[in-house]
Amino acid sequence: MRFTALTSGAVALALTASAAFAQDRAGWPDxxxxxxxxxxxxxxxxxxxxxxxxxxxxxxxxxxxxxxxxxxxxxxxxxxxxxxxxxxxxxxxxxxxxxxxxxxxxxxxxxxxxxxxxQTPFSVTTLSSSGIASIKDIPDGARIGFGPAGSTSDTYFPRMMETLGVNFERRNGGWTDLGGQLQDGLLDVIAFAAGVPVPAVSQLEVQTKVNIIEFTEEEQGKILETFPVSSFSIESSTYTTLENDARSVSMWxxxxxxxxxxxxxxxxxxxxxxxxxxxxxxxxxxxxxxxxxxxxxxxxxxxxxxxxxxxxxxxxxxxxxxxxxx
Structure with a gap:
């Protein structure tokens, strides 16, 4: 009898707790x-x-x-x-x-x-075979992938490139798709604004040799003066390609x-x-x-x-x- 009474009490307590828990979730979405x-x-x-x-x-x-x-x-x-x-x-x-x-x-x-x-760093990636190793190396009319239309990268990176004097053809698309286009020679540059490591860049590193381009101090300074960003350094441990930390800018x-x-x-x-x-x-x-x-x-x-x-x-x-x- 005592065992039954304790069990009943425990069940009642559990039911009470369950009811309270359910009540706490009133209005929660399914x-x-x-x-x-x-x-x-x-x-x-x-x-x-x-x-x-x-x-x-x-x-x-x-x-x-x-x-x-x-x-x-x-x-x-x-x-x-x-x-x-x-x-x-x-x-x-x-x-x-x-x-x-x-x-x-x-x-x-x-x-x-x-x-x-x-923080979202802004970084530039090219194939090593392109010969592009700095922002100044980007040729006039370069085909640059800026990510999906309306993304942070697409909103700000084209303006940054223009501020730095780069003339380009603007391309949009998902990062995986743009990575494939870069590898196939359909793009010259990808301008990433994404948390690091960017999966698409990590995948490119496995498949081919890439250059991850940092900003010079002067380039970084121009961007900091013009846009709502902060200075940032991409740690060398982020990518196998990087031998040293890479100078960048970022947005929270x-x-x-x-x-x-x-x-x-x-x-x-x-x-x-x-x-x-x-x-x-x-x-x-x-x-x-x-x-x-x-x-x-x-x-x-x-x-x-x-x-x-x-x-x-x-x-x-x-x-x-x-x-x-x-």
């Missing part, structure tokens, strides 16, 4: 998607990885979705067509101002900051969430991603920068209240006016 970018780029590998991690940990169906990159992700998350996405600070600022080319005039203020990801990336998602849902997602950096790094090495202390790299977007709550509980000091609805 599934979610994360807007990433094209296959072969860092966004797709990183975004699909954290989407799968969150889906496994929270027991919700979710995954990464191929998109055109940051500009499109801002639009998808703003409208709610994607729960989550990934963007860089430049495209985020343009989208909030209403200058996103996908929907000119629409201020995409319903996409909220969720967590810092990593943030994960974004539709601002209307339940606070406790977004809080739970942020907790999964930010609480175990080792697992994130196992998804992609760029996640070494996916750390709570980088919360202050966002000076553009309002924070989702659920995300702001997590970061403020973990050492941040996000001001109320920087929180959506605050």
């Amino acid at each position: 599934s979610f998607t994360v807007g990433t970018a094209s296959q072969g780029g860092t966004y797709f590998a990183y975004g699909s990885g954290w989407a799968n991690l969150v889906a496994d940990e929270l027991g919700i169906s979710g995954g990464g979705e191929v998109t055109g990159g940051p500009m499109q992700n801002m639009a998808l998350v703003h409208t709610g067509d994607a729960a989550f996405g990934m963007t860089t600070m430049g495209p985020a600022a343009e989208s909030i101002q209403g200058t996103n080319p996908i929907a000119p005039g629409l201020q995409m203020t319903n996409a909220c900051a969720m967590f810092p990801m990593y 990336n943030f994960a974004i969430a539709n601002c209307d998602l339940p606070d406790d849902f977004v809080y739970a997602v942020v907790d999964v991603v930010m609480s175990d950096n080792d697992r994130m790094v196992s998804i992609h090495r760029a996640a070494r920068s996916t750390l709570p202390e980088h919360w202050n790299k966002n000076e553009v977007m309002k924070w989702h209240p659920g995300a702001a709550k997590w970061f403020n509980e973990n050492g941040a000091s996000i001001a109320g006016e920087m929180v959506h609805g605050g």
Whole structure:
């Protein structure tokens, strides 16, 4: 009898806990998607990885979705067509101002900051056989692949090249496709803006000899003066091709969430991603920068209240006016 009574009590306690847990998830979506970018780029590998991690940990169906990159992700998350996405600070600022080319005039203020990801370095890759070993070596009319239309790379790298006096033919496409075109001689240069190591570059290194071109100090200085970027150094250990660190510039990336998602849902997602950096790094090495202390790299977007709550509980000091609805 005593065993039965204890068992009944345990069952009742379990049922009570289950009911409370279910109640805590009221309003949560049954599934979610994360807007990433094209296959072969860092966004797709990183975004699909954290989407799968969150889906496994929270027991919700979710995954990464191929998109055109940051500009499109801002639009998808703003409208709610994607729960989550990934963007860089430049495209985020343009989208909030209403200058996103996908929907000119629409201020995409319903996409909220969720967590810092990593810095996106801007780098140039060519085949060693091309003889191009510096920006100045790029010939007039060179065919340059700038990534998917509307991506961070496509938005900023052509302007950077023009600032540096490069004349080129502009080509767009997914990173894997552009890597194949470079190898086949259909492109002269690929201008990457992606977290390193870029999967497409790593694959090229396996198949052929490449040059990963750094900016000179003068070139870097011109870009820093003109664009919303920071100085960056690509570590030599990133690629087998590099013998020394490569001078570059970078732009911060943030994960974004539709601002209307339940606070406790977004809080739970942020907790999964930010609480175990080792697992994130196992998804992609760029996640070494996916750390709570980088919360202050966002000076553009309002924070989702659920995300702001997590970061403020973990050492941040996000001001109320920087929180959506605050």
